[in-house]
Amino acid sequence: MDWGFIGVILAIIFFILMLIVTIKYRRVKKLVWSYETKKLIGIGSDSPPELRLMFGGEQVSDVYRTNLIVVCTGSESLRKNDVTEEITMHFKGAKILRSPSIVRQSNDANEITTDTDTIDDDFDVKIDFIYLDYNDGAVVEVLHTKYSELSCSGNVIGVRTIKHKEGYKSYRAGFRESIRWRDSILPFLLILAFGFPILIAPAFSDESIASLWEKFGMIVSLATGMLLTTLVFGPLATAFSLMASFPKWSVIKG
Structure with a gap:
């Protein structure tokens, strides 16, 4: 039996395990976002011209529901003072039909709030909070017309980028x-x-x-x-x- 070869293999395994533990438990700030969009109702191209779709007294061609989620996934907490540029979801080409609502929240003490803004006919949803510990966050429901692109911007001290994470389902x-x-x-x-x-x-x-x-x-x-x-x-x-x-x-x- 080649004990030298076995020793090398064990050393490699030990090094990988130590690397995993170091990465997992280092103090780091992370914030991720994701979304799930579903079409609720809409007028098709083959619909008769007399057909009208109204939402809140306003005529629209379609209505979509997007559930946005923002979660702190780092080991270090995020504070309101860490946010130097508002966390904003950009609904390019869409119109928000009513004020966003928080449908799920990890902790009421986080005091997560939302607001809307309009820039050049593009609607934005802004998200604010007092603090977020690990796995803290919220799901925000937004009713809107069809968007051409959905993106996120913002700046948080210690967070390199607000990462988009795929796979969220409500x-x-x-x-x-x-x-x-x-x-x-x-x-x-x-x-x-x-x-x-x-x-x-x-x-x-x-x-x-x-x-x-x-x-x-x-x-x-x-x-x-x-x-x-x-x-x-x-x-x-x-x-x-x-x-x-x-x-x-x-x-x-x-």
């Missing part, structure tokens, strides 16, 4: 719905890059495998096993991650 998503097979590609490439050299070592160190074809067959078998394993466990890990990526309080309906 309902509790099922396991199957969270599976995305394309997420197997990156794990497979990582395993192939770091694990494959370790796995093929026996094919060249084992003197009983003398034939080149035998070595090639062993390598192909190992690669196939790695691919199948990644295809199965990669999406499953991603599904579990997506299901747990947003706090429980953000679920509006079960």
